[in-house]
Amino acid sequence: xxxxxxxxxxxxxxxxxxxxxxxxxxxxxxxxxxxxxxxxxxxxxxxxxxxxxxxxxxxxxxxxxxxxxxxxxxxxxxxxxxxxxxxxxxxxxxxxxxxxxxxxxxxxxxxxxxxxxxxxxxxxxxxxxxxxxxxxxxxxxxxxxxxxxxxxxxxxxxxxxxxxxxxxxxxxxxxxxxxxxxxxxxxxxxxxxxxxxxxxxxxxxxxxxxxxxxxxxxxxxxxxxxxxxxxxxxxxxxxxxxxxxxxxxxxxxxxxxxxxxxxxxxxxxxxxxxxxxxxxxxxxxxxxxxxxxxxxxxxxxxxxxxxxxxxxxxxxxxx
Amino acid sequence: xxxxxxxxxxxxxxxxxxxxxxxxxxxxxxxxxxxxxxxxxxxxxxxxxxxxxxxxxxxxxxxxxxxxxxxxxxxxxxxxxxxxxxxxxxxxxxxxxxxxxxxxxxxxxxxxxxxxxxxxxxxxxxxxxxxxxxxxxxxxxxxxxxxxxxxxxxxxxxxxxxxxxxxxxxxxxxxxxxxxxxxxxxxxxxxxxxxxxxxxxxxxxxxxxxxxxxxxxxxxxxxxxxxxxxxxxxxxxxxxxxxxxxxxxxxxxxxxxxxxxxxxxxxxxxxxxxxxxxxxxxxxxxxxxxxx
Numbered sequence: 001x002x003x004x005x006x007x008x009x010x011x012x013x014x015x016x017x018x019x020x021x022x023x024x025x026x027x028x029x030x031x032x033x034x035x036x037x038x039x040x041x042x043x044x045x046x047x048x049x050x051x052x053x054x055x056x057x058x059x060x061x062x063x064x065x066x067x068x069x070x071x072x073x074x075x076x077x078x079x080x081x082x083x084x085x086x087x088x089x090x091x092x093x094x095x096x097x098x099x100x101x102x103x104x105x106x107x108x109x110x111x112x113x114x115x116x117x118x119x120x121x122x123x124x125x126x127x128x129x130x131x132x133x134x135x136x137x138x139x140x141x142x143x144x145x146x147x148x149x150x151x152x153x154x155x156x157x158x159x160x161x162x163x164x165x166x167x168x169x170x171x172x173x174x175x176x177x178x179x180x181x182x183x184x185x186x187x188x189x190x191x192x193x194x195x196x197x198x199x200x201x202x203x204x205x206x207x208x209x210x211x212x213x214x215x216x217x218x219x220x221x222x223x224x225x226x227x228x229x230x231x232x233x234x235x236x237x238x239x240x241x242x243x244x245x246x247x248x249x250x251x252x253x254x255x256x257x258x259x260x261x262x263x264x265x266x267x268x269x270x271x272x273x274x275x276x277x278x279x280x281x282x283x284x285x286x287x288x289x290x291x292x293x294x295x296x297x298x299x300x301x302x303x304x305x306x307x308x309x310x311x312x313x314x315x316x317x318x319x
Numbered sequence: 320x321x322x323x324x325x326x327x328x329x330x331x332x333x334x335x336x337x338x339x340x341x342x343x344x345x346x347x348x349x350x351x352x353x354x355x356x357x358x359x360x361x362x363x364x365x366x367x368x369x370x371x372x373x374x375x376x377x378x379x380x381x382x383x384x385x386x387x388x389x390x391x392x393x394x395x396x397x398x399x400x401x402x403x404x405x406x407x408x409x410x411x412x413x414x415x416x417x418x419x420x421x422x423x424x425x426x427x428x429x430x431x432x433x434x435x436x437x438x439x440x441x442x443x444x445x446x447x448x449x450x451x452x453x454x455x456x457x458x459x460x461x462x463x464x465x466x467x468x469x470x471x472x473x474x475x476x477x478x479x480x481x482x483x484x485x486x487x488x489x490x491x492x493x494x495x496x497x498x499x500x501x502x503x504x505x506x507x508x509x510x511x512x513x514x515x516x517x518x519x520x521x522x523x524x525x526x527x528x529x530x531x532x533x534x535x536x537x538x539x540x541x542x543x544x545x546x547x548x549x550x551x552x553x554x555x556x557x558x559x560x561x562x563x564x565x566x567x568x569x570x571x572x573x574x575x576x577x578x579x580x581x582x583x584x585x586x587x588x589x590x591x592x593x594x595x596x597x598x599x600x601x602x603x604x605x606x607x608x609x610x611x
Binding site: 165 | 405457485488489491494501504506524528532533547548565575
């Protein structure tokens, strides 16, 4: 598979193919192609820079969904000194679309809860494409309560195309499970950092997304509905997702401007999937930095600040 | 001569075509029975033959629940803006204006303080006719103020929901209203406030996945559609037809997510019964005044 799969990466793919052709010609003919290759590689980097400087909203949506983009467990593996996954909601089952467990990062205990997408068909079936069911939200809450009991901070990694719209999920109270998390997370007495690492669609994302800080990795989106969903309802045409992404202003940058995200975590040149290790280091540094600030607050202040943060959200006028 | 063709038996009613044309008669969408509009109104907009609960607006609920229809509005001057300058098929600002003209309301929820069988209560009622009862910043803010008012005055809180979910035209701002209202409810609950939700047709999406499902007591009207995901989306996802009665109020009682189904006729009495059980009269009752 080519490194470049997205439409806007087409010109990068072309240059890279050319480099390969020149290289193999060099090997075949014995002609020195070093300078040509260097020239092309410089061109590739320049092109990449110019593309990534001018990404459209839709480009970012696609990057957020890139099949090679690191998922929760990838970051966990790269960031943590220790990791022990804990399973199950103790009522119904274990939702594989949400992973959770005891993490140690730079010597600090942190409860991590993340939505987990799969890679490839089989893995995606197992992970239900990162779409949690009620038991996933209940597992998350169980472990957040456990963290609270021992004064352990919580980090949630948001990456979901939405809560699963299935028969069983409805029967087992998808709405109740999400609602309960929203209410409980508002008053959990330990720091909670929510980080959008890929996609953040709707209540399914928010179900693990209430906390003291909302951080968005650079190439991510987070909104009330997916661009496709919005397009099919409001434009009556799902193919107009690009327009819907613009209309709803869904990217990390938009959310920062709207005052919903607190901070954007930059990604390495060419997005997180090109340099996962680098991306995870940048993520880790920000987590540690934000936690260091939050742990200085006493519990009452922490909760009061959290509630007043959400209190201010929204735009209206008083006549 | 024409009189000979009139039925004399009471059981079978002859309908007057002229009246139908003038909208005095309404056909029940469920049992197809045609009922006289005034009869329907007298019966709380519930079909006389099959008990189908017609959708009613916030004014009708106020009349139904609040003593003498006397109440004070809260947060009446909060109005929607178009924070994203949303460009859809229609302009959001035009949609807002159209909804206001059509419904005579200024948003999809009304918040009041009034007496229910003598008990001061904060009541928020959603209107489905206003952009599908969708929750944007203003709905979130008004519900939040309703909760705050109930908390400060130590009053019970009732929210009557009818909503398709969050309002897409306000993007992530709408989504955050779910967190905002739920956070407020967490505070209210911590202070031992009593919160009753009454779910009416329909209550779905972001509304169901936030304050609708957070009642201490959750009541629902018969046959109301209640769920998170829309039926069409679920059908597409699982690729099969949905079972009979799926996502209806009775289904939710069966699955354990609604306490009880209440006929509209019994709603006020049921609320009072709950209030009395929990001893709401012991709440510090203050005179109803408007805080804005």
